[in-house]
Amino acid sequence: MTEKLWGGRFAAATDALVEHFTASISTDRRLFREDIQASVAHARMLGRVGVLTAAEADVIVHGLRRIEGEIADETLPFTDRLEDIHMHVESRLIELIGDVGKKLHTGRSRNDQVATDMRLYTRGAIDRLRALLHALQGVFVDLAEREAETILPGLTHLQVAQPITFGHHCMAYVEMFRRDSDRLADARRRVNVLPLGSAALAGTTFPIDRWDVARQLGFDHLAENSLDAVSDRDFLLEVAADLGILAVHLSRLAEELVYWMSTTVAFIDLPDAFCTGSSIMPQKKNPDVAELIRGKSGKVMGQLVALLILMKAQALAYNRDNQEDKAIFFTALDEVEMSLSLLVRMLPGLQTRPERMRAAALEGFATATDLADHLVRRGIPFRDAHAVVGRAVRLAQERGLSLEQLSLAQLQEISPAIDAAALEVLSLEGSVAARNHPGGTAPAQVRAAIARARQRLAQEARE
Numbered sequence: 001m002t003e004k005l006w007g008g009r010f011a012a013a014t015d016a017l018v019e020h021f022t023a024s025i026s027t028d029r030r031l032f033r034e035d036i037q038a039s040v041a042h043a044r045m046l047g048r049v050g051v052l053t054a055a056e057a058d059v060i061v062h063g064l065r066r067i068e069g070e071i072a073d074e075t076l077p078f079t080d081r082l083e084d085i086h087m088h089v090e091s092r093l094i095e096l097i098g099d100v101g102k103k104l105h106t107g108r109s110r111n112d113q114v115a116t117d118m119r120l121y122t123r124g125a126i127d128r129l130r131a132l133l134h135a136l137q138g139v140f141v142d143l144a145e146r147e148a149e150t151i152l153p154g155l156t157h158l159q160v161a162q163p164i165t166f167g168h169h170c171m172a173y174v175e176m177f178r179r180d181s182d183r184l185a186d187a188r189r190r191v192n193v194l195p196l197g198s199a200a201l202a203g204t205t206f207p208i209d210r211w212d213v214a215r216q217l218g219f220d221h222l223a224e225n226s227l228d229a230v231s232d233r234d235f236l237l238e239v240a241a242d243l244g245i246l247a248v249h250l251s252r253l254a255e256e257l258v259y260w261m262s263t264t265v266a267f268i269d270l271p272d273a274f275c276t277g278s279s280i281m282p283q284k285k286n287p288d289v290a291e292l293i294r295g296k297s298g299k300v301m302g303q304l305v306a307l308l309i310l311m312k313a314q315a316l317a318y319n320r321d322n323q324e325d326k327a328i329f330f331t332a333l334d335e336v337e338m339s340l341s342l343l344v345r346m347l348p349g350l351q352t353r354p355e356r357m358r359a360a361a362l363e364g365f366a367t368a369t370d371l372a373d374h375l376v377r378r379g380i381p382f383r384d385a386h387a388v389v390g391r392a393v394r395l396a397q398e399r400g401l402s403l404e405q406l407s408l409a410q411l412q413e414i415s416p417a418i419d420a421a422a423l424e425v426l427s428l429e430g431s432v433a434a435r436n437h438p439g440g441t442a443p444a445q446v447r448a449a450i451a452r453a454r455q456r457l458a459q460e461a462r463e
Helices: 016-022 025-049 054-072 085-103 110-146 166-191 210-217 226-231 234-261 288-311 320-349 354-363 368-377 382-399 408-414 421-425 428-434 443-462
Strands: 151-156 159-165
Touching (some): 025 054, 025 110, 025 210, 085 110, 110 166, 110 320, 151 166, 151 354, 151 428, 159 166, 159 354, 159 428, 234 288, 234 320, 288 320, 354 428, 382 408, 408 421, 428 443
């Protein structure tokens, strides 16, 4: 059935190019389960309130379930003439059950229908993303536990700053992705609002029961204003913004993986299954997955801007511009979901090279601040201590030594305030262990953070 369900007003057929230009079925076909789910709830409600008979509602629901199977099995053909997923489902329903199928759309519009479908889809997408973020945090917790004592040069400005542990660094990403999950959970509350019943923009004259539909579909609240309900896309903007922040985090992680795996740094090695080679250089092993995650993050951020611009000048209520929101949102969602899935599969196979990490930490005079702190504890003002240690670094550079390789005599030539105890704070392990407070990089604190994270993740898994 390819007749326009809205065609009674028109005397001429739609131009073929217009049909192609205005069709959205290539994009919104992925909403078929949500569209059928919402239609089933709507039909059952119409049966309960007496707009449909119980028998009519049952026939419609049975027909919708059959269509769901046909689409899932890819036996239902799609055509631009039927524009969108809503028209495909309704047209096929009329084919299957006859005139009873024409009653399904009573008391609703495609305007509130698509808003409902998108909220259902977005709610499910948030749940999938949070499950992936939960898994990714678990991967980093496992890495942190394995590498709790592995010395890593902590960087600022990409220059060696202070020694930390690789485990501590991994736990930073646990915190980062935890915030991403929390943001999505918070957004989900505003997503989970039912617009169905708002019809085109003004509500309906039929005696519908919106709370009945909300309970069937698992919505927590009803949209309070019909005009706002059909034109609101704030829920997509908010989730897209959350995806943009998440994409920034993915890009930062990907950059570190690429940097750490570079031949000149060589802190880590990634599994062969997630790397590729060169068509001309047989020795190459390229971290292409990480590079593509870094690249695709820009695409996600761009979709947020595109969605903001799409909405910025729309008068209330629904406008056809909003057809474009799905392609934009789905692109951002798909890129983030794939990136997270790949990281969850790739990172458990990450191998560290502790000797390279330690050598880099030694090259950068990473314990200089520890020596300054030691002098402060001996009563020297911090700025004076800073200058003393700066001269010690210069001496070490001139002699081609690390700070911990300088002798006590050499250090005391710079300042007699430096005593034998200062030599203890210059070791990498001593520096790391000294930061023994919540949030610090001491192995004991890393393990405590791991225990807290495992407890939290286990609690979330039960909820």
